[in-house]
Amino acid sequence: MAVLDGFALDADITLSELRQEDVLDARLRTFHRLRLRRRNELVGVVVDAESWRQIEAYVRQLEERIEHLEDATARAVITSRAPDATFVELTANDIADIDREYQALVRGD
Amino acid sequence: MTEATDSNTPAHAIKALYRALRLPNVWVVKSYVAQDLANLRRAFPLDNEFAGAVLAVAKELLFALRAPAVHGTPITYALDGWRRSRFASGRSPVSDLRLIFRKRAYDSGIEVLAFGHREIPDTVYHTAAQRNTGPRPKN
Numbered sequence: 001m002a003v004l005d006g007f008a009l010d011a012d013i014t015l016s017e018l019r020q021e022d023v024l025d026a027r028l029r030t031f032h033r034l035r036l037r038r039r040n041e042l043v044g045v046v047v048d049a050e051s052w053r054q055i056e057a058y059v060r061q062l063e064e065r066i067e068h069l070e071d072a073t074a075r076a077v078i079t080s081r082a083p084d085a086t087f088v089e090l091t092a093n094d095i096a097d098i099d100r101e102y103q104a105l106v107r108g109d
Numbered sequence: 110m111t112e113a114t115d116s117n118t119p120a121h122a123i124k125a126l127y128r129a130l131r132l133p134n135v136w137v138v139k140s141y142v143a144q145d146l147a148n149l150r151r152a153f154p155l156d157n158e159f160a161g162a163v164l165a166v167a168k169e170l171l172f173a174l175r176a177p178a179v180h181g182t183p184i185t186y187a188l189d190g191w192r193r194s195r196f197a198s199g200r201s202p203v204s205d206l207r208l209i210f211r212k213r214a215y216d217s218g219i220e221v222l223a224f225g226h227r228e229i230p231d232t233v234y235h236t237a238a239q240r241n242t243g244p245r246p247k248n
Contacts, residue, residue, distance in 0.1 A: 078209065079222075082222060088139065
């Protein structure tokens with residue numbers, strides 16, 4: 001998605017340039033997002049307000065999609081397991097049974 | 110890789126999970142617990158990570174038991190009160206595990222339907238899909 005595309009080739013600003021309002025304004029108008037550098041070291045990014053809003057909206061959208069997928073997956077588990085489920089409070093013998101079955105599954109029996 | 114210590118070996122973690130599962134008011138399906146535990150073992154091949162995941166499940170069970178009606182998130186369109194919660198297996202902030210449970214209708218207990226890794230195949234969801242064509246669970 002365009003919101004998270006990479007930075008343009010010249011979309012850089014140095015820490016010292018960051019303090020120059022006209023430079024910062026011009027670069028943000030041109031690129032909307034900038035790599036913030038100290039000499040050759042990348043120390044952060046600077047984005048304009050609109051880009052930040054887009055990123056936030058994109059993240060919200062992704063989170064909503066993830067929630068839908070989570071719900072769908074959980075419903076699949078419920079559909080598969082719940083009809084056959086007989087719930088019990090475990091005894092020591094039950095724990096031993098579970099452990100045996102677990103060990104067998106791990107061994108691939 | 111972190112070396113396993115006494116407190117984070119798989120055996121120690123599994124015992125802790127069994128203790129949590131044996132608490133009063135925790136209701137489970139025995140075969141599902143064994144399968145989910147085995148799938149968790151497959152999802153976390155390293156001992157210390159597996160132990161961390163098992164301990165995280167045990168801890169999450171306690172949270173769910175403490176507030177079963179509000180812990181986690183209700184599952185949309187799933188009737189009968191099922192809820193899901195996400196939680197981290199280790200020190201990472203990423204919530205890579207999931208618990209599916211519900212509050213029992215007539216007491217303060219919980220029914221635990223599934224726990225497992227959220228993304229790695231061959232975990233609880235893979236097993237659930239297989240079960241659709243496989244044998245009935247043993248209880």
